[in-house]
Amino acid sequence: MNIEGKKILVTGVTGTLGEKVAASFVESAEEVRGLVRDESQFNRLRGIGIIPVRGELIDRSSLRRSVENIDLIIHCAAYLGDEMEEAEKSNVTGVENLASVAWQEGVKRFIHISTISVYGEPTEGDFDEQTTLNPYHDEAYIQTKVKSELILKSYSDKGLDVVILRPGAICSEENSYWGDRQIHRMAHADVVDWVHPDDLIPWIHKDNLVEMIHLVTEKGSSGDVFNAIDGNIPDQDFRKRLIDILGKELKLPNRIVERPMYSNQKIRELGYVPGKSFEDTMRNLGEMAIKMKDSL
Numbered sequence: 231m232n233i234e235g236k237k238i239l240v241t242g243v244t245g246t247l248g249e250k251v252a253a254s255f256v257e258s259a260e261e262v263r264g265l266v267r268d269e270s271q272f273n274r275l276r277g278i279g280i281i282p283v284r285g286e287l288i289d290r291s292s293l294r295r296s297v298e299n300i301d302l303i304i305h306c307a308a309y310l311g312d313e314m315e316e317a318e319k320s321n322v323t324g325v326e327n328l329a330s331v332a333w334q335e336g337v338k339r340f341i342h343i344s345t346i347s348v349y350g351e352p353t354e355g356d357f358d359e360q361t362t363l364n365p366y367h368d369e370a371y372i373q374t375k376v377k378s379e380l381i382l383k384s385y386s387d388k389g390l391d392v393v394i395l396r397p398g399a400i401c402s403e404e405n406s407y408w409g410d411r412q413i414h415r416m417a418h419a420d421v422v423d424w425v426h427p428d429d430l431i432p433w434i435h436k437d438n439l440v441e442m443i444h445l446v447t448e449k450g451s452s453g454d455v456f457n458a459i460d461g462n463i464p465d466q467d468f469r470k471r472l473i474d475i476l477g478k479e480l481k482l483p484n485r486i487v488e489r490p491m492y493s494n495q496k497i498r499e500l501g502y503v504p505g506k507s508f509e510d511t512m513r514n515l516g517e518m519a520i521k522m523k524d525s526l
Contacts, residue, residue: 231339231447237261239300242307244271246405251304252280254440265296287324293331303332304341314370321374329385339391341443342382346398346432346492347372353486358493359455386453393450397439397458398432403514406436410518413472417522422473423481427466430489432459435506442502449500456497460504475519
């Protein structure tokens with residue numbers, strides 16, 4: 231899809247990823263809308279060129295208004311917590327509602343941000359896009375994200391042009407659980423007891439994920455699914471380095487080492503090349519860790 235002259239709706243624009251995604255299309259698209267529940271965010275979004283539209287995933291009538299004349303939906307919103315009822319509302323009912331409205335309104339493409347966790351967070355093994363998903367995992371987030379993919383598969387079969395990206399650990403120097411917020415958490419802990427240096431982390435920089443979204447918008451095909459990672463990074467080279475910079479004590483967690491290998495061959499065959507490297511990101515995060523250590 232050539233984005234020039236197209237109208238886009240992005241969900242989750244008040245979250246970690248959605249705002250970055252929406253802002254990245256402002257110059258190239260005719261119109262970028264952001265689905266928002268909280269009207270206090272309207273002026274801030276307008277200031278970066280995003281048109282806020284009041285709506286909720288559990289309210290179909292609001293979605294119909296939001297989707298009117300939209301060519302592309304990029305669905306970044308998700309509930310990440312542990313409450314099953316809330317996860318079902320957002321990640322299942324919400325996806326059903328949005329996909330249904332998109333199909334009825336003739337949206338030309340629906341890009342869904344899923345998660346690498348739909349494979350069930352295994353401790354070992356090799357995983358590509360053909361691997362069977364795990365709908366029986368105990369975590370509400372994983373269960374419901376699997377359900378959301380199955381819902382979208384059913385709408386793809388009906389003719390909705392759906393492309394799914396499955397990101398891993400989304401890292402960034404700003405507003406990221408795996409980046410700046412990880413450093414803050416470590417800096418304020420007496421002992422770091424949640425990191426195992428022998429783990430492998432399916433790592434991707436947030437900016438690179440945004441580039442992937444642009445790539446599949448332009449070159450993806452209906453029904454495509456992609457693992458969205460830059461690589462499987464040893465935690466010895468990632469969070470353990472930050473722990474050492476901060477001078478914190480590491481206590482190994484009492485669990486099995488997690489070393490699954492996720493393939494990113496399919497997205498690379500589409501033409502993906504990471505713009506932000508892991509090492510450049512680590513230099514930036516290392517500088518942030520030094521500053522935080524000095525400030526405490």
